[in-house]
Amino acid sequence: MTISAEKQLYIALYVLGTPDSYRSVVTKFDVGKATAWRAVKRVVKALCKHRNHFIRWPTKKEMDDCSQRLQMQYGFPKVIGALDGTHVYISAPAQDAQCYINRKGRHSIQLQVVCNDKLQFVHCYAGLPGSVHDMRVFKYSGLQQKCNDEYFPDNTHIIADSAYTLQKHIMIPYKDNGHLTQEEKHYNKLLSSTRMIVQRAIVVINDDIDVEPGPMAVNQLLQNEGSIKRERIKTTLNI
Numbered sequence: 308m309t310i311s312a313e314k315q316l317y318i319a320l321y322v323l324g325t326p327d328s329y330r331s332v333v334t335k336f337d338v339g340k341a342t343a344w345r346a347v348k349r350v351v352k353a354l355c356k357h358r359n360h361f362i363r364w365p366t367k368k369e370m371d372d373c374s375q376r377l378q379m380q381y382g383f384p385k386v387i388g389a390l391d392g393t394h395v396y397i398s399a400p401a402q403d404a405q406c407y408i409n410r411k412g413r414h415s416i417q418l419q420v421v422c423n424d425k426l427q428f429v430h431c432y433a434g435l436p437g438s439v440h441d442m443r444v445f446k447y448s449g450l451q452q453k454c455n456d457e458y459f460p461d462n463t464h465i466i467a468d469s470a471y472t473l474q475k476h477i478m479i480p481y482k483d484n485g486h487l488t489q490e491e492k493h494y495n496k497l498l499s500s501t502r503m504i505v506q507r508a509i510v511v512i513n514d515d516i517d518v519e520p521g522p523m524a525v526n527q528l529l530q531n532e533g534s535i536k537r538e539r540i541k542t543t544l545n546i
Contacts, residue, residue, distance in 0.1 A: 310338060310346065318343050319350035362428050364453070370463055373423045380424075381501040383466070384540060387459070388421040388429055389505035390467040390477065392444060394437055409437030417444045421465055422508040441470070462536070466502050473533035478540065494541045 310318075318336050321327070322343070332343045365373065370387040377386045394415035400407055407414040415437035421430040432448035445451065453459075459476040466478045473479050480495040481487055487495070 310342065314338075315346035316350055318346045322347050323351075362431050364458060365423065365429050367460060369423070370460070373425075374463060377424050377501055377504075381497055382544065383497040383501045384543065385461070385463045386466055386478075386501055387463045388423050388465040389502045390419070390421045390450070390465050390471065391502075391505040391509060392417065392419040392441055393509050394418070395433070403436075406436040406438050413437070417441070419444050419448050419450070420505065420509065421450070422505050424504055426504060426508040426511060428508065445471075464536070466498055468502065473530055473537060475532035475536055477533065478537055479533075481537075490541050490544070493544055494537075497544060 314336065318332060318338070321335070322329075322332060329340050329343055332338075333340050336343065338346075365387060373387050374385055378384050394409050394411075394413075395418050396413055396415045397407065399414045404414065407416065409415045416433060417435040417437060417439060418431070418433040419441075420428050420432075422428050430448075430450060430453075432444065432450070435444055435447065454474060454476040464476045464478045469480050469482060471477055471479055478498065480498055481491040483495070
């Protein structure tokens with residue numbers, strides 16, 4: 308049975324956006340199960356083919372515009388995006404199902420994202436089993452390789468929570484040991500407020516959100532660069 312491209316898109320969006328079974332799809336769209344399955348496969352294949360048109364690293368102008376908007380709204384400077392990770396829950400795979408069980412005992416795949424202030428993803432990495440440690444997700448995502456002045460011009464950075472490791476182009480909060488200065492508390496408050504953009508972006512695609520990445524290991528030189536930069540940012544913020 309041949310159906311229009313428009314109907315195939317509707318079917319795919321319905322399947323991807325709801326937990327309904329294909330039996331429900333067959334009833335709602337008046338198509339056979341095999342037809343519906345092929346429609347979803349075609350649409351997903353087309354989306355993957357064009358993914359780099361929609362999910363791409365920002366241009367210099369886009370970085371400047373994003374950082375200016377975020378600083379005006381939240382007060383934190385030089386931010387071109389926010390980083391976080393989540394688990395996308397799935398049915399148990401037919402093979403190696405045990406590998407996909409995450410720390411909450413559910414089958415999932417890992418998803419790591421960076422988004423801008425418009426909640427648009429500028430970097431995504433997905434597919435590793437839920438049991439894989441988040442440090443490995445970060446390592447394989449290719450994001451660490453982008454943490455240089457070519458991809459972060461003008462001393463810009465992305466922000467993340469304290470589960471990630473501080474470095475020059477990834478700013479994280481000060482660890483609250485009960486003795487933070489007012490400047491450090493203010494820094495943490497502004498960073499946390501700004502970082503909510505990635506939480507909102509993830510909720511848009513995944514209501515059943517689970518964002519709790521483990522510590523990310525980077526070398527000591529990168530951590531030292533990040534510490535120096537964070538101190539400079541802290542002193543420039545107005546309390």
